[in-house]
Structures are given as C-alpha cells and as structure tokens.
Amino acid sequence: MTTLQLKNIVKRYKSQTVLDDLTLDVADGERLVLFGPSGAGKTVLLRLVAGVIEPDAGRVLIGGEDMTDVDAEHRGVGMAFQNFALFPHMSAFDNIASPLTATKSSKEKIAAGVQKVAKLLKIDHVLTHHPKALSNGQKQRTALARALVGSPPLLLLDDPLRNVDAKLRFEMRLELPRLLAAQGATVVYVTQDYKEAMALGDRIAVMASGSIRQIGTPQEIYNAPADIEIARLFGDPTINLLDVTPQRGGEGVFVELSNVRVRLADYGADVVGSPCVLGLRPEAISFVDAAAPGAIPVTVEAETPLNEKTVTLALTARGREILVSRPAGTPGPTAGPAHIAVNGTQAFLFDKTSGALLPRADLAAKRNGEAA
Amino acid sequence: METMSPLERILRGLALTLVVVFFMFPIFWIFLMSFQTNETILAIPPSIVFSPTLSNYAALITGKLQTAAGTLDIAFMSNLGNSIFLSVASVAVSLVLGVPAAYAFARHKFKGSEDIAFTLLSFRFAPPLLVLLPLTQYFQWLGLSNTYVGLIWVYQLICLPLILWIVRGYFEDISADVEYAYRIAGHSWLATFRKIALPLAGPGIAAAGLLAFIFAWNNFVFALVLASADKQPVTVGALAFVTSSGIQYGQIAAAIVLSVTPTLALALYAQRYLVEGLSLGAVKG
Numbered sequence: 239m240t241t242l243q244l245k246n247i248v249k250r251y252k253s254q255t256v257l258d259d260l261t262l263d264v265a266d267g268e269r270l271v272l273f274g275p276s277g278a279g280k281t282v283l284l285r286l287v288a289g290v291i292e293p294d295a296g297r298v299l300i301g302g303e304d305m306t307d308v309d310a311e312h313r314g315v316g317m318a319f320q321n322f323a324l325f326p327h328m329s330a331f332d333n334i335a336s337p338l339t340a341t342k343s344s345k346e347k348i349a350a351g352v353q354k355v356a357k358l359l360k361i362d363h364v365l366t367h368h369p370k371a372l373s374n375g376q377k378q379r380t381a382l383a384r385a386l387v388g389s390p391p392l393l394l395l396d397d398p399l400r401n402v403d404a405k406l407r408f409e410m411r412l413e414l415p416r417l418l419a420a421q422g423a424t425v426v427y428v429t430q431d432y433k434e435a436m437a438l439g440d441r442i443a444v445m446a447s448g449s450i451r452q453i454g455t456p457q458e459i460y461n462a463p464a465d466i467e468i469a470r471l472f473g474d475p476t477i478n479l480l481d482v483t484p485q486r487g488g489e490g491v492f493v494e495l496s497n498v499r500v501r502l503a504d505y506g507a508d509v510v511g512s513p514c515v516l517g518l519r520p521e522a523i524s525f526v527d528a529a530a531p532g533a534i535p536v537t538v539e540a541e542t543p544l545n546e547k548t549v550t551l552a553l554t555a556r557g558r559e560i561l562v563s564r565p566a567g568t569p570g571p572t573a574g575p576a577h578i579a580v581n582g583t584q585a586f587l588f589d590k591t592s593g594a595l596l597p598r599a600d601l602a603a604k605r606n607g608e609a610a
Numbered sequence: 611m612e613t614m615s616p617l618e619r620i621l622r623g624l625a626l627t628l629v630v631v632f633f634m635f636p637i638f639w640i641f642l643m644s645f646q647t648n649e650t651i652l653a654i655p656p657s658i659v660f661s662p663t664l665s666n667y668a669a670l671i672t673g674k675l676q677t678a679a680g681t682l683d684i685a686f687m688s689n690l691g692n693s694i695f696l697s698v699a700s701v702a703v704s705l706v707l708g709v710p711a712a713y714a715f716a717r718h719k720f721k722g723s724e725d726i727a728f729t730l731l732s733f734r735f736a737p738p739l740l741v742l743l744p745l746t747q748y749f750q751w752l753g754l755s756n757t758y759v760g761l762i763w764v765y766q767l768i769c770l771p772l773i774l775w776i777v778r779g780y781f782e783d784i785s786a787d788v789e790y791a792y793r794i795a796g797h798s799w800l801a802t803f804r805k806i807a808l809p810l811a812g813p814g815i816a817a818a819g820l821l822a823f824i825f826a827w828n829n830f831v832f833a834l835v836l837a838s839a840d841k842q843p844v845t846v847g848a849l850a851f852v853t854s855s856g857i858q859y860g861q862i863a864a865a866i867v868l869s870v871t872p873t874l875a876l877a878l879y880a881q882r883y884l885v886e887g888l889s890l891g892a893v894k895g
Binding site (some may be wrong): 285288289290309310311312313314315316317319321323324325326327336337340341384388 | 785787788790791792793794795796797798799801806809810
C-alpha cells in the first residue's frame with residue numbers, strides 16, 4: 239500500500255494540451271477510478287504515473303517520495319494495459335514471471351509466485367501457451383496476473399476489461415473488487431464504462447479534456463453530477479436533458495413540461511426565471527394513468543427490454559424525446575399514447591450557459607436520504 | 611481460397627509457368643553454359659545437346675586459364691573469398707551500428723532525429739561515381755585505399771542506410787506498450803531492447819541483413835576503383851575473363867554459377883524469415 243499524489247501535472251503533445259494542471263491525491267489502499275470519455279487523458283495520466291511518459295511540468299509522488307525523474311523500472315508499480323501488451327514471443331508463464339525475473343529471484347520462488355497468481359486468476363492450465371494461443375479472456379487474465387505477481391504497492395489498471403466480451407466483463411467486474419482487496423494495493427483504475435466505475439471505485443475522478451471535473455464517491459457523482467457533461471456520461475440509459483425556465487408558484491419552485499407543472503421541492507427561489515437545463519434520470523420518470531396528478535401525455539415510440547430493466551423511448555407533445563426506465567417485468571405501455579409522471583425530487587437543474595449543477599436548497603439532507 | 615473452374619486453374623498454371631520460365635531461363639542457360647567449352651557456346655545454331663565438361667570449373671579452381679594466347683593466372687577463388695569476407699564483414703558492421711541506431715530513431719524522437727535519419731538515407735541517392743573521386747583522394751591520404759578496412763567502410767554507404775531504414779520500420783511496428791510493460795515490470799531499457807525489441811524485430815533484421823548482403827555482394831564500382839587485384843571481389847574479378855584472345859564465356863558462366871551460389875543458399879535458408887519479415891510490417895497489432 240502506498241499513496242499517490244499528482245501535483246499540477248501538465249502534458250502537451252505539440253500544441254495540444256493533454257493534461258492541464260492536474261492535481262490528484264489517492265489515499266493509501268484506496269481504489270480510485272479514473273472515468274471519462276476517450277481522449278480525456280486518462281491513459282496518458284496512468285502512463286505518467288508508471289513513468290513511461292514524462293510530464294512537461296508538475297510532480298509525481300508515490301508513497302510521499304518524488305518519483306518524477308525516476309525511471310519506470312524503479313518505481314515499483316504494477317500495470318495492466320488495455321491492449322494487454324503481452325510479450326508475443328514468451329509463454330504465459332514467462333510473461334507473468336517478468337516482474338519477478340527483474341528482481342533476480344530464485345527459480346523456485348518465481349515458479350511459486352507465478353503459480354499462485356495464475357491459480358487465483360484461473361489460468362494455471364495455460365501457462366505454457368504463447369499469447370497467440372490464448373483466448374481474449376485468458377490474455378486479459380495473463381496481463382492482470384503480470385501486474386499482480388510482484389505484489390506492487392501501487393497498481394495501475396488501464397481499462398483492462400475493454401477488450402473482453404460482455405460475459406467475461408461482467409464476471410470480472412464481480413471478481414475484481416475481491417481480487418484487488420486481497421492484494422491490498424492502492425489502485426488507479428481507468429475505465430469508460432460507468433458501471434465498472436460504480437462497481438470498482440471507492441472514489442471516482444471524472445476526467446474530461448485533460449482535467450478532473452469532479453471527484454467523489456460513486457453515489458455522490460451519480461446523485462449530484464457537477465455539470466451536464468458528467469451527468470450525460472454517467473448513467474445508462476443516458477439522462478434526459480430538457481430546456482426549462484423554473485417558475486415560482488404557490489407550493490414552491492416548479493417547471494412546466496408540456497404545460498404540466500412539475501414541482502422541484504429541493505430548489506430554492508434563486509433559480510427562478512433563469513434559463514436552465516432539467517436533468518431527469520430515466521428511472522426518475524414512471525408511467526402513470528391519465529388521471530394521476532401531474533400526468534404528462536406522451537407517445538411511446540420504441541421499447542428496449544434489457545435484462546434488468548426496460549427502457550422506453552417516448553415523445554412529448556412538443557416532440558422532445560424522453561427515455562423512461564422501469565424494472566424489467568413491471569407493466570408499462572409498449573406503443574401509442576401514454577402518460578408519464580416525473581419525480582421532482584430526483585431532478586437536477588443545470589445552468590444553461592455554464593452547464594454547472596445548480597445547488598439545491600437542502601442538498602446535504604437529500605444525499606443521506608436517497609439511494610441511486 | 612476461392613474455388614476455381616478447371617479452365618481457370620489451367621490458365622493460371624500456364625501463366626505462372628511462363629513467368630517462371632521467363633525469369634529462370636537466363637540462370638538455367640548460364641548453368642548449361644558453365645559446362646560447355648567456348649566453341650560449343652559460340653556454335654550457330656546453339657544446341658542444347660552437348661557433351662558436358664568440367665574444364666571451366668577446373669580452370670577457376672586451379673586458377674590457370676588456358677587461352678589461345680597461352681596460360682593466364684586467374685584469381686577467381688581468392689576473389690570469391692574476398693567477396694564473402696567483404697560482404698559478411700560489411701553486413702556485420704552495419705548490423706552492429708545500424709540496429710541500435712534504428713531503435714533510437716524509432717523510439718526516441720529527439721530534435722533533428724528525422725534529419726539525421728534522412729541524411730543517412732540520402733547516401734543511397736548519390737550516384738556512386740559522383741562520390742568515388744573525392745573518396746579515392748581521401749582514402750589515399752588516409753592510407754585506406756586497397757585495404758579491407760577501407761572497403762568495408764565504403765560498403766557502409768550501401769548497407770547501413772538499408773539496414774537502418776528497414777529495421778527502423780520493424781521497431782516502429784512493435785507496440786510501444788509491450789516495451790513499456792517490460793520496463794514497468796522492472797527491467798532496464800537495455801534489457802528491454804535485448805529481450806523484447808530485438809527478438810520481435812528479429813525476422814525484419816534477418817531480412818534487412820540478407821538484402822544488405824545481396825547489395826554488398828553485387829557492388830562493383832567501389833571495389834573496382836578502391837581495391838587492387840588481391841582485394842577484389844568476384845564482381846570485379848570477372849573482368850579478367852575478357853582476355854586479349856577473346857571472352858571466356860564458359861569460365862564466365864562457371865564463375866557466375868559459383869558466385870551466385872552463396873547468396874542463393876543464404877536466400878533459400880532465410881526464405882522463411884524473409885517472407886515473415888517482409889510481411890510482418892503489413893499487419894499491425
């Protein structure tokens with residue numbers, strides 16, 4: 239276990255700034271997920287920590303020690319690559335053993351170490367194979383085994399599940415937290431998949447265009463995304479975003495959707511009258527009877543049954559597209575006219591010009607009371 | 611593979627045969643000539659039926675050439691030895707210098723690295739005859755003319771850019787991540803070069819080495835000007851067959867057969883690597 243500190247890291251490629259004055263602290267034993275779209279600079283950041291890329295400015299501290307000018311082989315980190323980066327001319331055994339051979343350990347020690355981690359990752363039967371002869375899943379496990387075998391105090395995982403099939407990704411998503419916990423290492427995990435981020439991270443750092451936009455627990459980010467972009471990235475199906483102008487009525491702040499008032503109990507008078515974007519998670523919307531209070535008429539366009547939920551695409555009277563999510567197996571309309579109701583307490587308001595999340599009047603109270 | 615109709619197959623076979631005959635015929639004809647005397651070679655019409663003789667080979671190996679004007683000394687065997695020594699040594703020096711340089715150019719982009727690499731390539735652009743005169747002057751001052759060291763040095767003009775640029779491409783094709791992974795595992799850059807980059811670029815290095823060997827072997831003009839009789843390779847030595855009493859076609863043919871043999875043997879042996887090496891760059895990933 240060790241800590242990782244990045245201080246004011248800047249990295250440029252030609253005129254393009256890939257990392258822009260980035261500062262990040264990872265606590266001892268913490269699992270931090272770097273989440274963001276491709277091109278956000280996640281992989282560059284990870285390589286910078288590993289020492290194979292040098293920053294143009296800023297310091298990298300591992301375990302409190304300044305490692306900025308230390309070569310990669312002396313930083314003592316483990317890393318798994320998105321494209322596995324296995325050595326094609328070596329057997330799986332030699333691939334996994336490579337961090338141990340560097341330490342000049344005895345043959346028996348190396349064999350024992352490789353066997354142990356191979357058994358843990360269930361690849362002990364393919365150790366004699368070359369990468370060419372391994373399935374994608376086995377390659378991925380071999381790459382992971384190579385990163386784990388030396389028990390490095392800092393583990394860097396660059397989207398290791400990106401190139402494996404959905405079934406394996408699901409299995410590994412369940413297995414990895416246990417595996418990483420057993421290692422006891424500080425982990426920096428890069429992913430573009432918000433579910434992976436939610437499942438694996440103690441904290442999530444959301445990156446976009448070279449800087450960290452928001453950092454917090456998975457719940458914090460899901461329930462209070464700092465801006466529209468983060469809200470859009472985080473969640474599947476994606477959040478519904480509607481242009482609105484909050485107004486004040488007798489019972490508090492409300493917005494009008496298709497001439498129906500939706501009360502936003504959490505927001506104060508300060509948002510009234512300014513152009514905003516309303517963010518509605520698909521699960522904050524439900525189908526209701528026409529007679530129900532606050533029912534908004536819509537036309538159901540299409541339905542996508544996913545295994546654990548059903549996602550419906552509906553059109554409002556003004557032709558705006560709305561995604562509605564409900565648990566699989568619960569009844570709902572499949573076509574034609576229907577009505578929806580919006581849970582105003584689960585809605586977000588973003589400033590239309592800056593995209594920033596507008597603070598709620600009682601944010602702290604709400605965070606405790608609500609689950610994702 | 612797609613299924614072909616019998617007609618297609620026959621036509622394709624015919625076309626392939628034609629191509630092979632077209633390219634192989636001169637070599638085949640030279641091979642036949644090497645077993646004939648000058649009289650049968652120059653007979654009109656030429657005949658494919660003749661009584662084979664080993665006299666040409668005997669003359670080359672003993673170094674005694676019988677002509678109408680008398681016996682001539684031919685240094686063919688020592689020429690062959692020179693060719694082998696010069697080519698092998700040149701390629702060896704080029705590999706020792708070129709492979710690490712190629713790695714540096716592929717992996718460590720520094721200021722002016724492209725310019726240096728291009729300058730090295732530009733040695734191939736200059737017509738040899740253009741550089742020969744100043745080179746001869748310099749070599750005389752330096753005492754390098756008519757030495758093996760001098761010749762091997764000049765041969766670097768041929769071999770080094772070739773190896774540098776071909777091998778560089780192979781190094782660039784190796785995923786940088788694979789090398790990063792080895793570094794992060796705790797190995798120095800030198801170990802990474804030896805254990806990862808070299809083995810993975812191996813087929814490419816073999817292919818480039820073979821190509822450089824062929825180019826060095828075929829060189830004529832540098833050796834003609836810079837080497838005297840005892841250091842000359844076969845390409846220059848073959849001139850001796852143009853004698854005052856006529857051109858010794860039989861011996862020339864035998865000399866060609868003998869001088870083609872090492873390169874041919876090498877190419878056949880390295881064929882596997884050559885195909886693998888030359889196609890490796892085509893498929894990335």
